[in-house]
Amino acid sequence: MLKELLWKWPLVRQIATGSDGTGPEAMSEQTRNLRPRFQGAQVARSVCPYCAVGCGQLVHHKNGRLISIEGDPASPISRGHLCPKGSDSYELITHPNRLKKVRYRRPHSTRWEDLDLETAMDMVADRVWETRARTFVANKDGKTLMQTTAIAHLGGATLDNEENYLIKKLFTGGLGMVCVSNQARI
């Protein structure tokens, strides 16, 4: 018992081993048990969201919390490497300035208000419906037009293909919106 207690004092270990205090004898419990913090975490295989190189990422997570994100060595494109932006993906997801609530600005207002998500969705659906109903033109000169130019969409190059598919399908195929655009050109 005493011996164990004494053994916790690195000086005792140092004297007992005749060492100089720079080696294992000076290591703390924490150091001896040190392991990468993603040990025991689950891994999701992901793709870097920045440029279009498409580097593989290994996303370590545990109990619904993100642990770390690093390059996937198996990727034939990136071979486990990431650039500074890709390397900062963990911060991208976890930084304190991320939005977590819907923010709403009334006409003529000088400030934001918080809004409940479902309410906000209802309001947006109302706006779309109202504007479309007023501006939709089904025919012009007896010819099919099926179009509204009063509602526009911008964005897509950082979205998933499936998301873009739904955007085009609903906005153009369903609502007749033609003003649909994103960053992509040539």
Place this chain on the structure above:
Amino acid sequence: MPGLGTSFGRGGATTSLQDLSHADAILIMGSSMAENHPVGFQWVIEARERGAKIIHVDPRFNRTSAMSDIWVPLRAGSDIVFLGALINYVLQNEKDFREYVAHYTNASILLRDDFKDTEDLDGFFSGWDPEKQQYETESWAYRGARLKKDIYKRSKGGGHAQDRGGEKIQANEFEQDKTLKDPRCVYQVLKRHFSRYTPEMVERLCGVSQSDFYKVAETFCSASGPEKTAAICYAVGWTQHSKGVQLIRAAAILQLLLGNIGRPGGGILALRGHASIQGSTDIPTLYDILPGYLPMPYFEEDSDSITEYIQEHKTDAGWWANFDRYIVSLLKSYYGHAATAANEFGFNWLPRLTGDHSHIGYWIEMAKGNVEGLFVMGQNPAVGAPNSRMERKAMAKLKWLVVREMVETETATFWLDSPEVSRGELRPEDIETEVFLFPAAGHVEKEGCFTNTQRLNQFHEKAIDPPGDARSETWFMYHLGRRLKEKSKANPNPDNAGLDALTWDYTLAGEIREPNVEEVLQEINGRSVVDGKLVSGYKELKNDGSTSCGCWIYSGIFPSAGENLARKREPRDFLGHGWGFAWPADRRILYNRASARPDGAPWSERKKLVWWDMEKKKWTGTDVPDFTATKAPDYVPPKAAQGDDALGGDRPFIMQPEGMGRLFVPSGLRDGPLPAHYEPLESPVHNELYPRLESDPAAKRLDSPQNPYANSPDERFPYVLSTYRLTEHHTAGGMSRYLSHLAELQPEMFCEISPQLAAELGIRNRSFVTIATPRGIIEARALVTSRIKPLKLDGKTVHQVTLPYHWGYKGLVKGSSANDLIALSQEPNVRIMETKALLCNVLPGPMEHGPKALEELAQVMTGHKERRQE
């Protein structure tokens, strides 16, 4: 990507990043690849370490130049002179890969007698209509090709739809001179066209010495032939010009002449800047195309019947003969059982285009108050779009704005803290716009696929739930659509027939009711309608409504239940087969039939990729053949053959009706069948090559009081302005300026200027400078560096000023947005803006803040601004 699309058949990079390591020379131009695609650049370094020569042509000596063997600075906007001179060098010195050129390109095809080149018409091609300010392109057709109807009308739309070569003419009908001697053959026309692109012109217009030009020409051209290949990498440094498509065309011509397309270590790699920017044209959120590069129907010509629409866009020969299968399958996946042959599969529920509905196009309408509502998802036009001052002011005319983002971006708060508010141009109390800012999920909080720069689809798995009320776009779109469909059900109206018919049944999961993304991907992949079985590829698609497919080029990505190939992570080989899914059909190097000789044997052992296996009677190799696997090299199509069968066994460019790579583009482009040098819309010099013409006649300046231009040249704005990106930031900063570990690396807006210009203006390193163009005024810190060189153009010194464009008025690090300076303009084919070559002035000292900034700008405009001295 009409530059690549019209030349080769598909609007995507022809090769993959890994394959760059097999190149013997790499020309990087219009891109700072090391900075903007650092991880992709490892393959360039690998090639370099294996002995390849890396050439970087760029106005700035940047981190890519630092890794290159040769760096050549040229004047921003003079790229076609340089590339034209390379083409001229190849042709004059007969450095072209003759066997390749003769068989695989349209060099031998004869042109019509009424085609007139820029050599004949002082810089114009035949067909220019000065009244309409556009080309009538009939005379560009091959001799002997029949024209399809309405060749002229069609040119009002966007260019993404024009990637199918030859929809206007029957390009499979032509006359040929295989000796390439006929003065009307493409080869000879090309030779004549580029003959004025001499090294002397390069010296005078680009500011590149003749010896440096020859160094590049010899290095690059000596790295091609049967034993060698060379690759070209470009990015928005080429595309964001008033002639961006023609720039890429010039590269395509060079690579075709040198025989570098479809071969390992060759090709043209378009380096794209966003995770799924390729995907967002493949499955577009663009106005002029539907998924898989099917054109959006136009009002009037496409108003009535699907039959006519198909007739117009399908070709007799080449892969686009299957056009009908793809559009019908798409309509089936949009409208499901409601789409029947009787109602033309719902074709008339699709809206018709009536003009330019692109970003810039509708934004101008917005500024006029003609747009009521706007959705912005993952884009930040308030600081990321050209003439962002005007962009921001236009948003104040909206009734409602929905922004979906991970952070509070400048776009979401234009009404609160934009420079216009501090300058007194906008008052929050006066702005009616209702703004909804929705928190968006990050990439690890949702699943889905990105298509990377080499057309590779990679699925990213979900790791954790998004925080708070953050949701994916899938969730947002689904639940918005659900609400709208409910509204429609409650108020029946024929206007809503398309919305009612839209299939919108996805399995929802979890507390937040997230739609199942793999079901969407399966819909994209396509199914047989009868039994719902997934199709194994686009060859199974039918034109009778028995199959559905959301994007034909992605078909095969999910060939059977549980087999999501985008999710596969078992690479079998160097090109990465087994890892993700590259469209089309998992081909990693496009047009790879060209990696074999016409007789099917590899050009060389060193450069073999795909070849004809005589015994097994099929194409084989290390890539999936981009060719009908059993079509023999000596196959000669019978007279009446249609579609792919109409192409011979030595025609690698299977999308094209003639099956050849196009040195000359007979249809599909609006500003000429061949690239020609025109000055940028704002230029410090006159166009010496074609003195009658300054800039691309077909490009749109969109001049207006809100979008004024400098003269060319202009004493008030004597310096060339170019913008660029830094490694440490991402585009307009929404994904980097808010992150401490990136913000600290480049914390402030700066401007790179040469020591010479600095001395001229009395600017010290690290001091503040003010930069003005007719559109706006900003401030930056001066980074004085010899990496920026003043250029001597015909005895005149031209200074270039270069600006990163990452900053804005929100985030951990704030600063002026370079995009305040950029003009709205439109390249004629894809309507991209010119950001890489404009004019500006630089004043020592910081900018005035508040309303005084605009006074200062007005003074610069009138030329009365006294230069502040140190």
Place this chain on the structure above:
Amino acid sequence: MSVTAFLTDSTLCIGCKACEVACKEWNQVSNDGLDWRGFSYDNTAALGHSTWRHVAFVENTAHPGQGGNAPEAFTWGMLSDVCKHCENAGCLEACPTGALVRTEFGGVYLQPDVCNGCAYCVVACPFGVVERNPAEGRAFKCTFCYDRQKDGLKPACATACPTESIKFGDIEDLREEAVRRMNHLHSAGFRDVHLYDPQHTSVGGVHAFFITRGDPRAYNLPPNPEVPTSYLRKGWISAGIAAGLMLAGTLFAFYGSNHE
């Protein structure tokens, strides 16, 4: 388990700073201030308590026709600096608490739970690497990703580095690799490359050596770093003399004043 090292090769470095970010992300180090320095593209300026990898940028005059990989002209050097993990480490010797230890991989690891912030290691480092965080009082420096190494993983910086400018591996292999690389560069005509591996001084070699384009001094790498313990002998002799003098003086003062 072998003794490991970094070989950081500036001829392959694209100055992307992925190493800086990957390090900070993995080790959860805070940012270093948001100040623009204007040292070419470098805004972190030096290694310190919150910067464990630092990419230095050295600019020379650019010449049209010559890229940075042209042997004739050295134009823009980028080099990722890091703790050298010296063979004879000043910080390690100086540390009074045993917070700094030599790991089984040969690196010098600073145990954050042990460090008491005496800051003696700060002045004991001949490379100016270790620094006390003034906000919370303890010293910090590169851990050589000891946690990752224990699991057989590469350090975060070497994992991220896109061009493998940062190589990590067995020290003997890397020393050979460095020599091979130097020979290759020399034969390719690069006369201005240097292998920075101070084995000739009391530091006795390092676990992080560098190939630089241009003089290492431009990157603030000292040509002759000395481990401060090399001065100890002189110091203690002097202390002995001092003590002797004190004793003698005092004795003299007391015993030499008998006449009182």
Place this chain on the structure above:
Amino acid sequence: MSTSPRGEEREQRERRLEEIRRQAQEHALIPFPDEHENSFEASAENGYYGMPLLKRPQWTVEIPIYFFVGGAAGAAALIAAVGEISNKDRDLVRDAQWLAAIGGIISPALLISDLGMPSRFLAMLRVFKVRSPMSVGSWTLVAFSNAAVASAVLGELRRRRSIPGVPVLTRVSQIATALTGLVLATYTGVLIGATAIPVWNEHISSLPVHFATSGLLTAASILELKGHDSEALNKIAMMAATLETVMGATIEMRTTRVEEPLRHGISGRAMRGAGLLSGPVPLALRALGMLSKKNKPTLRRAAALSSIVGSMLTRWAWIKAGHASAEDPRVPLQLEPPARSQKDESLF
């Protein structure tokens, strides 16, 4: 959104930027913080943009005070022991003992104050490293403090009651205090000398002597100020001041680049002042005192006071010199000093 440290940082930055902008408005030039004339470039001639290669010593002001207190306490213990053995002046021995004991109590307190919390001092006792002067010093200090307090308490006990063994114990503890005191008064010279700071390691052979002398001078002077006018103390002080004068002169005579901080700037001025106050000034005052019968005590007190201030300043000046030395990358990089004339030349 929390604003605390990051928000403050940002605000601070904004303020600084505002200031830069304001100045830039006036001069169109940014005075860069700590800008050196050659800091615009990184080169083999200039190093890396003038950035320091070494880190500045980060000790708080408690450390030079500790050097001062520890030195005085160690020397006081020596005086006590020698006084005891020589059996001269009981009161002097007692006060010297207490001086050592009080120093032995204040010293760890000063160190703890630098470290931030008491538990951190305990970490010093985890290991014992002979090659670390800081470790040797910490253990010495612990031994010294215990011995000094013990000897002071035992000494009091001895004075009041006659308990068997106490006199012996007192004497033993006194000797132990004196021996550890010798180390305490000298190791600090080794401590800063055995570092990477050029100006310190350049002087490693003289630093312990310098600090020991200074400690002895301080101890004698404090005891004198307490009212002791023992001739022994005067002698000690005279010898120490003489040595200080010699060392001060030596420093003045050495003109290498490494020693610049000892002769230029704040540290140089402090060093010069410290040298005068602990060398020639007290020496002269004491000499005067020996000649003048009337003012002898006053002059001795004045000399003592000057010595104490000088000794304190000596420690501070050495630390300051270390700062200046660490900031000059030219020494570790072995570069030529910049040509002074370049200062006014334009950048271009």
